[in-house]
Amino acid sequence: MGGRKEPDDSYDIGAPKIVPDIAIEVVITSGRIDTLEFYKRLGVREVWFWQNHQLSIYCLRGENYEQITRSTFLPYLDLELLLCCANMPDQYDAVTELLQQI
Numbered sequence: 001m002g003g004r005k006e007p008d009d010s011y012d013i014g015a016p017k018i019v020p021d022i023a024i025e026v027v028i029t030s031g032r033i034d035t036l037e038f039y040k041r042l043g044v045r046e047v048w049f050w051q052n053h054q055l056s057i058y059c060l061r062g063e064n065y066e067q068i069t070r071s072t073f074l075p076y077l078d079l080e081l082l083l084c085c086a087n088m089p090d091q092y093d094a095v096t097e098l099l100q101q102i
Contacts, residue, residue: 013073027051
């Protein structure tokens with residue numbers, strides 16, 4: 001992996017920041033622990049892992065990440081609906097369903 005790594009996607013909640021609030025990783029192989037260590041050094045507060053059609057969210061609390069069931073940045077985001085739409089085979093149908101539900 002070397003010394004440089006970038007998330008599959010990242011977001012700043014509110015104003016732009018040097019370190020994103022949320023990093024998203026699509027995991028094809030193993031490596032979650034190493035990835036969390038990398039983000040911990042950067043100070044990324046939430047890391048979301050998408051693996052095997054499931055979503056795991058980790059929040060940096062103190063010196064370690066804890067797995068959480070709701071985003072601290074997006075507490076009203078319906079993760080069940082998000083997962084349902086993310087697992088749809090057709091992107092158009094997924095976006096349409098998400099927009100209808102929110």
